[in-house]
Amino acid sequence: MSHQMLPTMQKIRMMIQSIFMISSIKLGKELPMGLVKVRGLRIWMVQSPQMKKQMLKRTALRQSMNLKQLVYGKSTSLATSSKEVQDSSEDEETDDDFFKPKGEGNKKLREGMDSGNVNTDDCSKFKSYEDLKYWKGEEVYESIRDRFVTGDWSKAARRNQVSKANFEDDDRDDAVYGDFEDLETGEKHEGHRVDNSGSDANEHEDESADNGSESPEEDMDEKDGGKFHRGQPNEVGLIDKMKEEIELRKQMNVAELNDLDEITRLEIEGFRTGTYLRLEIHGVPFEMVEYFDPCHPVLVGGISLGEENVGYMQARLKRHRWHKKVLKTRDPIIVSIGWRRFQTTPVYSIEDRNGRYRMLKYTPEHMHCLATFWGPLAPPQTGVVAVQNLSNKQASFRITATAVVLEFNHEAKIKKKIKLVGYPCKIFKKTALIKDMFTSDLEVAQCEGKEVRTVSGIRGQVKKAAKEEIGNQPKRKGGQPREGIARCTFEDRILMSDIVFMRGWADVEIPCFYNPLTTALQPRDKTWLGMKTVAELRREHNFSIPVNKDSLYKPIERRPRKFNPLVIPKSLQAALPFESKPKDIPNRKRPLLENRRAVVMEPHERKVHALVQHLQLIRNEKMKKRKLKDEKKKKEIEAERAKDEQLTRKRQREERRERYREQDKLKKKIRRHSEA
Template sequence: MAPADGGGEQPHKAHRQHKSGAKARKKKGKGGGGGDDDAGGEKKNPKAFAFQSAAKAKRLQARSAEIEQRRLHVPIMDRSIGEPPPFVVVVQGPPQVGKSLLIKCLVKHYTKQNLSEVRGPITVVSGKSRRVQFLECPNDINGMIDAAKIADLALLLIDGSYGFEMDTFEFLNIMQVHGFPKVMGVLTHLDKFKDVKKLRKTKQRLKHRFWAEIKEGAKLFYLSGLIHGKYTKREVHNLARFISVIKPIPLSWRMAHPYLLVDRFEDVTPQESVRLNRKCDRKITLYGYLRGCNMKRGTKVHITGAGDFSLSGLTSLADPCPLPSSAKKRGLRDKEKLFYAPMSGLGDLLYDKDAVYITLNDHLVQFSKTDENDAPKKQGKGPDLGKGLVKSLHNPRFSLNEKLEQSSIDLFGTKSAAQAKDVPANQNDQGDANISEQADGNNISNADTLESNEKSYSECSSDSEHDNDIQLSDHEVGLREKVEFFDGRLRRKAVSANFKDDDDDESGDDDVDSEDSGDDQLSEGSVSLDDNEEALVDSDDETGNNSKWKESLLARTLSRRSANLMQLVYGQASTKLDNIRSGGNDSDAEESSDEDFFFPKGHKKQTKNESTSFDDMDAEDYSKFFKAELRDWSDEDLIKSIRDRFVTGNWSKAALRGQEINENEEDDDVYGDFEDLETGEVHTSNTYENRAGNGDAHKQDDLALKEEIAIRKQMNISELDELDEDSRVEVEGFRTGSYIRLEVHGVPFELVEYFDPCHPILVGGIGLGEENTGYMQASLKRHRWHRKVLKTKDPIIVSIGWRRFQTTPVYAIEDRNGRHRMLKYTPEHMHCFAMFWGPLAPPKSGVLAVQHLSNAQVPFRITATGWIQEFNNTARIMKKIKLTSVPCKIFKKTALVKGMFTSDLEVARFEGAAIRTVSGIRGQVKKAAKIEPGDMPKRKGESTEGIARCTFEDRILMSDIVFMRAWVNVEVPTYCNLVTTALQPRDQTWQGMRTTAELRRAHNIPIPHNKDSAYKPIERKVRKFNPIEIPAKLQHLLPFKSKPKDTPKRTKTPVENRVPVLMQPSEKKTYAAIQQLRLLKHEKARKKKIQDEKKKKAYEAEKAKTEQLTKKRQREERRVRYREEDKQKKRARR
């Protein structure tokens, strides 16, 4: 970005080579360090380090080009002004993975404080210009969605011994929809691996899986294990360094909407109203750092989980966790490593609109006095911020009204005679003694210190005419300077007297000397103050607000000067040079031009030996020239510099007139462009720099665009700075990074009753038009890990912008003719349109859909993702419909059909529509048919209208069914139910509208079946075709190809060739007798078979019984035999 003053480039620190030491000796041994070779050494071959392979050179060049293209992006205008808000780090992970422990270790690393419990946002100061706000992400889907919307960096904690869990992938998908901030993975529980080889393989496997989900090269940090219940300090330190170098990504939605993460929540409802009605609407105040864009008064906000509300009050408070004010510091001292966690119960100060609450530990300090004459007891390490403030408020000498009545404004830099009488003679000595006591580290005098500080600021404002370095308006004296003073001075102890900042002391001494140049002497009190000034100056590495403290010292010095008559009469000459030296404005010199007409004696002698610029000569009309402004033309170098401007000089260097020639560019003549003297052809150099310069036009355009954006921002800031604070807030609003207080009225009492600090509260501003409701069309795709497809008009919970609400979408797909055709279910692996009713959101806003908020119902809770395409007030989704009818009277190619339309008006609407029969005969609707006497309906109650005359391609039958394909608009339900998870206990799952399947399952209702819609098995008889009988005569005449060749040879005589045999009556009787005897034989055989089977079964049963007895007997015999054999073996061993 362009610098603040709008001119010149940013100065960079010059490189200084090592003159002595190991590096200098090493370079000198190699060749002097400047690339020069030794006199006797061989020169290096420039071709030795060139590319040896053209393929390798091409590959490296392509890689460099890809890296450059990935780095390019469209410049985005940063509208934030002032200090940035804290960097939000969301720590997310499954349960029992170490989220709270990691936050505690990081807070311990930054602040040296032990955090007992992690509740709500925790803000810490991590550097000179950076603050970090830690937030633990809850495991429910609502908290994950809210945390993903505000995260600048997400630390995904993964249990290395278990692997990835669905919570991690769900959170990644949520972040991808809502902007996808920076992501870093952290592996924990690695100490459970005992095998090093298995640990290495597990790390590699998890790393590649993490890369596949995000991008190749995504950072995955490893936490090896725990030592005494905490992570190792070195690993926490390395992780903190990674966090410190990450820059937030400017997301379009956040930059266009103001929002804040609530770090403090209070109920300010009158106690009497709550006592009378416990369920009355409450008045609450929300505190947090403003992010995104500026917030104006009257902006409607959305509190996640509660609803939309109007702001009743919006004020800006002092920063409870300010950045160190000093810019020249290499680090932070322990006192400046502040942190702010009101929900966790930590932090010294708590800022409100009309009060500052101080938290002190009882074991560190005791404020009550044992006796009025005795001093309070000292306990603890010494005076600190809280002790000094509370002591100063115990016994104030004067009230605020008395101080205002006693204060006055000095016009000439000195006190009037009336005021001089009221001041004691030893006031200066007492003031110096108080200051020296503060520098030595003694107790701070509660009343004297605050009174002297307030007097110093009032006197500093009165001496602004004489000191151009101290210019304070009334508003700054009353509010800003006191806040900076308390934050900068009293919060930090003074260092020892033998340590001081050289740069600041020199600048401060110069200012004092320039102011005291016209004075003859100073008072004794001011001299003693200058002696003690060095003891009070803090170093840049130790304190953060030196400039304010030194300004107060300088103000005291100016207020205690003795009256100087020359200064009172003539004043001090204000020229442009003095204004430039002292940092003043030119307007002050123009206003006091009449008073600066006279000059005090000896003023010109003082500036005689100083170099005066040409701009200063226009300030006053002098008739005297100074020798310092004249050039010595006897100098040879000065004459040589203008030699080429005359005729005798070298005119070929006319282009270099008025410019300094760079001696390092002498090689341009050797390697630059040259002209062939014979042909006159100009050959351009083919160096790499020229080739790169010709192709970097787009880089120049980007730089010009960035410069234009910076200039435009600076112009806006300069225009707004001319307004006063109230007018600027009305026009611009409260700037980002400021700590603001929101007051909201009419909040349901459940928000206060069920408030849980472990769940983040996000307050987002609502833009113009976003408070209205209407139809929105989104491009939606079912997640590949969601098991079931989505059904039209089934309720889903949608997260768009700051809101979460339940709606019933209708899915559709666009045909080639532009028609949006309704789908009953979402398609597989592709996007579809989803139209639903809800609060309007701008196009390109991310859409996240979930069906269940419970953790136990489905394995993967993300149902679908997409983005908003447009929003309108009409639904344009259509579905196909078929209108059927039957013919009532048929002519040749014309027929009268009924049942398709209900009136003649509908027939007139569909004149010319295409129709067809089930058999495939196409037709067209003509006109409404006139009812003739013979065509009167035969059934009672049948309508006489809606009969249409239609023409067809062919004659149809009375049994034909005529149908027409048409399209009808689908009505999208206007259902929108806000998800109010903050108005109920956090352990209770929010229940909205249930799907049809859930209702049937709950009430045990079977799925209705339509007989006509059921698929019936098709039963068809197999048709058998008789073989073709070809006569023998024809077969002889047929060619060989057409003759039957696969006809099988018949083994039996055909029926037609058989001779029928007729039996005589006697033969019939004989045949009957034989049949009877055969029947008796078969019957006897059957009975015998049955008896044999019974005998066989009885025999087998008896045999099994005998075998069982035999086995038992044999077992007993073996047992007796084995026993005898064992006894014999024992006898033989004896």
């Protein structure tokens, strides 16, 4: 330590001694002054036992509550390990242990607890039934008999009276010994409760000698003359005022409710937390009592008013990546939404750019889709888990899909694409009567103005149902006209061989089906069975998959079309030039003499003709041999080129390796020179 720091350190030492003297005067007894060590700017000093107790008490109050320990209790191994760490830390305490930086003691304690907590059991999981009571014993029956409807309720009433008396005593003690504030003057008065133990009485006497001061950490503000805790603001904030108002209102409510009898207080306040209740449930099936298992407790919960209704829900669904098969529309699945589990048949869809919901036969492979189904309503943003059955003997992954509810009571209509096919039965100029596309005149009226198209690409439009046209007359006398024939207009004249089709969208009906799970009404070792899928039914009854013959691929057979001969009108023939005019050559019954006469060659002509044929045969054979030779030579040249290319690539690869090796050596050499 330098000589310049000595005066400063002496001042700090004198200030600490004066603080200790003031504290000893306020407490009415002498405080043990220990060593004061100054290291840099950190100061460690010995505290009195009373100050240490107050600090430990405040630290315990400031600690956050552990919800896991409140619900499941403290683990024995964890408690013993923490005690051992605390005992070892207390045994190892010396005078030098007071001079440690802030947080080192807690750090050691935390490390000891973590090291001893590695192999402890998870108390939040129920693993064995050995620690449970034997609920079939007579003593256990007698101990809980009065808690049911058939028991003696007078004992329970007496227990409630005793607990109520204790609660009123506690409230009275809090009212007598609690802190209060004088609203007229604004002064705060702090009360202290007196215990029977001698040590606590001495402590409270010492505190009362200090005029109500809580700890020696309080200092006097010489300017304002008021008390304040170190580290807290002098003025009370808005939040503290609100807390005080809430606490005051709560105390006033409790004081008013204490004057009422128990029945009136229950009607006004309701059941307090921790009160034992008897619930009377009507309409419970006898199977629930018969197959009740105490190892599977029954949870009693409540739902909001909107969840009591049944309707359509839309959820954003995605098939689980570990589930092997895709999901099919209208196949039953079991969904778990909130407090409910039920079986339903969803319809999958996807939203197009124009806002239309298009039905999907199967769920997408790696993408979300929309699922619409019927069931008890759940609020939006509720999570959904879907499975296909509840059997535990499945080799594959059980979770089928996950989803989240988007809307309920959804009115969006789901559409599916259809293609109607028809054939012309009567053709006029640019109008035709189309049959086999509709089944009734009502369907034709619904599709008036829709676009139709032929396979050849001619566009048209549906006009209206044909009632008295030529192609719509009944075949028998007295019969009704045939329905479902539409009159359509086209861009151009169509043929009888054309096929007319119309693309449209039809509404999809969502089945109003949901089946609640009744697993509590059957033994636990029995698997709940609901509606089966179509594939499971076919597999059980050994049915084959129905085949639509129209959906099978067939070989395309196109007959050669015969066109009528070209007929040019006489008025047009007169305007054509002579070369373009059709020549009317009459057909001869007998062929000409040139075609009918036989040609007889002379012996010399025969020899010349035979020689020409031989020369032509020799020439053809030479051309064949030359062609085969050229092909063979071409193959040899291609093989040599491939071999040369392979050698060239090998040589280039070796050259690149050598070049890269030299560049690497040069870089290493430069790096060594730069480091040196």
